[in-house]
Amino acid sequence: MPALVLLGAQWGDEGKGKATDLLGGSVDYVVRYQGGNNAGHTVVVGDQKYALHLLPSGILSPGCTPVIGNGVVVDPAVLLSELSGLNERGVDTSKLLLSGNAHLITPYHTTVDKVTERFLGSRKIGTTGRGIGPTYADKINRVGIRVQDLYDESILTQKVEAALDFKNQILAKLYNRRAIEAGAIVEELLTYAEQIKPYVADTTLILNNAIDEGKVVLFEGGQGTLLDVDHGTYPFVTSSNPTAGGACTGAGVGPTKISRVIGILKAYTTRVGAGPFPTELFDKDGEALRTIGGERGVTTGRDRRCGWFDAVIARYATRVNGLTDFFLTKLDVLTGWEQIPVCVAYEIDGKRVEELPYSQSDFHHAKPIYEMLPGWSEDITKAKTFSDLPKNAQAYVKALEEMSGAPISAIGVGPGRTETIEINSFLS
Numbered sequence: 001m002p003a004l005v006l007l008g009a010q011w012g013d014e015g016k017g018k019a020t021d022l023l024g025g026s027v028d029y030v031v032r033y034q035g036g037n038n039a040g041h042t043v044v045v046g047d048q049k050y051a052l053h054l055l056p057s058g059i060l061s062p063g064c065t066p067v068i069g070n071g072v073v074v075d076p077a078v079l080l081s082e083l084s085g086l087n088e089r090g091v092d093t094s095k096l097l098l099s100g101n102a103h104l105i106t107p108y109h110t111t112v113d114k115v116t117e118r119f120l121g122s123r124k125i126g127t128t129g130r131g132i133g134p135t136y137a138d139k140i141n142r143v144g145i146r147v148q149d150l151y152d153e154s155i156l157t158q159k160v161e162a163a164l165d166f167k168n169q170i171l172a173k174l175y176n177r178r179a180i181e182a183g184a185i186v187e188e189l190l191t192y193a194e195q196i197k198p199y200v201a202d203t204t205l206i207l208n209n210a211i212d213e214g215k216v217v218l219f220e221g222g223q224g225t226l227l228d229v230d231h232g233t234y235p236f237v238t239s240s241n242p243t244a245g246g247a248c249t250g251a252g253v254g255p256t257k258i259s260r261v262i263g264i265l266k267a268y269t270t271r272v273g274a275g276p277f278p279t280e281l282f283d284k285d286g287e288a289l290r291t292i293g294g295e296r297g298v299t300t301g302r303d304r305r306c307g308w309f310d311a312v313i314a315r316y317a318t319r320v321n322g323l324t325d326f327f328l329t330k331l332d333v334l335t336g337w338e339q340i341p342v343c344v345a346y347e348i349d350g351k352r353v354e355e356l357p358y359s360q361s362d363f364h365h366a367k368p369i370y371e372m373l374p375g376w377s378e379d380i381t382k383a384k385t386f387s388d389l390p391k392n393a394q395a396y397v398k399a400l401e402e403m404s405g406a407p408i409s410a411i412g413v414g415p416g417r418t419e420t421i422e423i424n425s426f427l428s
Ligand code: GDP
Pocket: 008, 012, 013, 014, 015, 016, 017, 018, 039, 040, 041, 042, 043, 044, 293, 294, 298, 328, 329, 330, 331, 332, 333, 411, 412, 413, 414, 415, 416
């Protein structure tokens, strides 16, 4: 089992941090391959809770080497403050590797992110305001700044000037904002250069060698399938590819090297920010899911929108990622409902539709068709094996598995590392 991908099967916040941390003790490398500090991954170890944004969740496992791949966008100030925050709590972060090809988020990217959202008004995406979209836009536009540029002042200055030439026109003329001075940006970036240098490495070479030597490499996705810029609910998406293919481009590893793709799937659905969400609830059930599930954003503190499980989405995630199996999280949150609705298909313009429509206009007015599954009232947080679960909880899991198109290999019954039922080993 040399290389596996672990990614979100819905709209993010499925519990990827917990799942990655759980495997971290048995893998050699954990690699972030896309996104940046828009992510908020929670890991609970004993009575300690960690919120990771940019660093891979494997950083909390002493034997594991955490890697930030070329596909990630890196805010150097956030990187250094996240590292020092962990150091203060006694976590050794010295093994971190950072790709020299990763693009840098600079203050002008966060400014453009926020100003663009304001300009969009009611049509805004509801971004995290961390500069993610503008940084990826510059990368594709070939005016981005990479980690390696920090080590050549003259190149760095030329690149920052080139990027700001155009941006300042827009900021001043369109958004009525003050132009940003290139010299000040270069100066700020250079203050990070030496502190970051020990981590900078040729991560693609290191990871490919590791896989060839039979080491276990885990690719940890940020966000989720439906936030993917190609396969998600565009334009209400993030600006990278959290789907499985993103692991290859975002880390420089070929698809032939990856043998397992695990989808992290919440037992209900949540979403942060704007965009369509067919099973969203606006009633007391939605409020109960939010309260019991603690559904508040780790990065922005926004309340998450909550709704019932959507099997159409899960099937879609299986398809576009080639999922081999699922890790079902937060089953414990559903304890106490007499009946639990599950969306099995949509009704669109009077017709029953089983698969996610490619047309966003259709998806915007898809109405969920629910099947009611019997609930359970017993506390399941102490369950260690599948047979410890009440019969109705077992049937709920089995029904989700059947509808979602891939086996469920583990079930989360609480936030802690040990609150997990493992059905099939992830590493065999
Ligand atoms: P991520 O972004 O996918 O890593 O997920 P987040 O950390 O943003 O949100 C998931 C939340 O659910 C966190 O607060 C986790 O501690 C918590 N969590 C993860 N798995 C479980 C579970 O099985 N049960 C419960 N009750 N909470 C869980």
